[in-house]
Amino acid sequence: MNPSQAFDPLATSYDDTFTHTQIGRYLRDQIHARLDRHFRAGDHVLELGCGTGEDALRLAERGVQVTATDVSEGMLTTTRTKTAGNVLVRVERLDLRTLTPYPPLPHSEGEQLDGVFSNFGPMNCLEEWGTLASWLAKHVKQGGIVGLGVMSPLCMWEPLWHGLHGNFKTAMRRWRKKTVFHPDGVSEPITVTYPSISRITKDFAPHFRRVYVQPLGLFLPPSDVFGAIEKRPRLFNTLMALEKRFGQAAALAMLADHYWIEFQKI
Numbered sequence: 001m002n003p004s005q006a007f008d009p010l011a012t013s014y015d016d017t018f019t020h021t022q023i024g025r026y027l028r029d030q031i032h033a034r035l036d037r038h039f040r041a042g043d044h045v046l047e048l049g050c051g052t053g054e055d056a057l058r059l060a061e062r063g064v065q066v067t068a069t070d071v072s073e074g075m076l077t078t079t080r081t082k083t084a085g086n087v088l089v090r091v092e093r094l095d096l097r098t099l100t101p102y103p104p105l106p107h108s109e110g111e112q113l114d115g116v117f118s119n120f121g122p123m124n125c126l127e128e129w130g131t132l133a134s135w136l137a138k139h140v141k142q143g144g145i146v147g148l149g150v151m152s153p154l155c156m157w158e159p160l161w162h163g164l165h166g167n168f169k170t171a172m173r174r175w176r177k178k179t180v181f182h183p184d185g186v187s188e189p190i191t192v193t194y195p196s197i198s199r200i201t202k203d204f205a206p207h208f209r210r211v212y213v214q215p216l217g218l219f220l221p222p223s224d225v226f227g228a229i230e231k232r233p234r235l236f237n238t239l240m241a242l243e244k245r246f247g248q249a250a251a252l253a254m255l256a257d258h259y260w261i262e263f264q265k266i
Ligand SMILES: C[S@@+](CC[C@H](N)C(=O)[O-])C[C@H]1O[C@@H](n2cnc3c(N)ncnc32)[C@H](O)[C@@H]1O
Pocket: 005, 007, 048, 049, 050, 051, 052, 053, 054, 055, 069, 070, 071, 072, 075, 094, 095, 096, 097, 118, 119, 120, 121, 122, 125, 190
């Protein structure tokens, strides 16, 4: 029996509080556009930290075979329920912190992966990314894409919003480099890190070449502020217009809530 994980208590509410919000949908659509560029029917793709399986299901509905993995049994159960009946999705437990010695790739039967992705933060549970890059290098085809959605170290929203509301601990949390995520105080806590684009690029560099970066949530807020913004339609529409106009500028990626970074296997 695996120990209860920090995300377990969120598994049944995550889609309501994030996936199905207007802002959550817009941000996820940006990633779906990237995934659609790279992966097509017949490809086999590994997902790391799949959460409730929203992206795995979307890809499988387009004919992509997805091995969806996560450390949280609660999240895995939600993914299994959501993707039940779709033979292209396989759901497996994988803890990104235990990649040495390298675990076998679930259900790969020796084949090389066409790509790998990890959306909205699983990379932030690691303190170095070289071990992951070396493991992925063994399993990804030459030219294959690894796409990662990472919580950025500078998110301009957090100091502004939480500072203005007098919540200075939250306002400055990313500047401390590491925080602890422990929503119910009972399950196993997660140490959260905020790696820079250059740090992840350096750790992937022996095996992968960086090919793309974009901000994700530059003018749109982090998820704990979605509700406050979505109930103010004029502000929401203004922020959405700014996001659509300037939200793809790679140079601003470190100021967003997340950045999306893509590597190609050398
Ligand atoms: C914010 S959620 C993102 C979920 C999903 N990728 C999405 O797009 O909504 C972060 C996920 O990372 C998972 N995670 C955290 N630490 C992990 C680890 N060490 N290994 C694998 N998954 C992990 C959590 O269980 C959670 O499902």
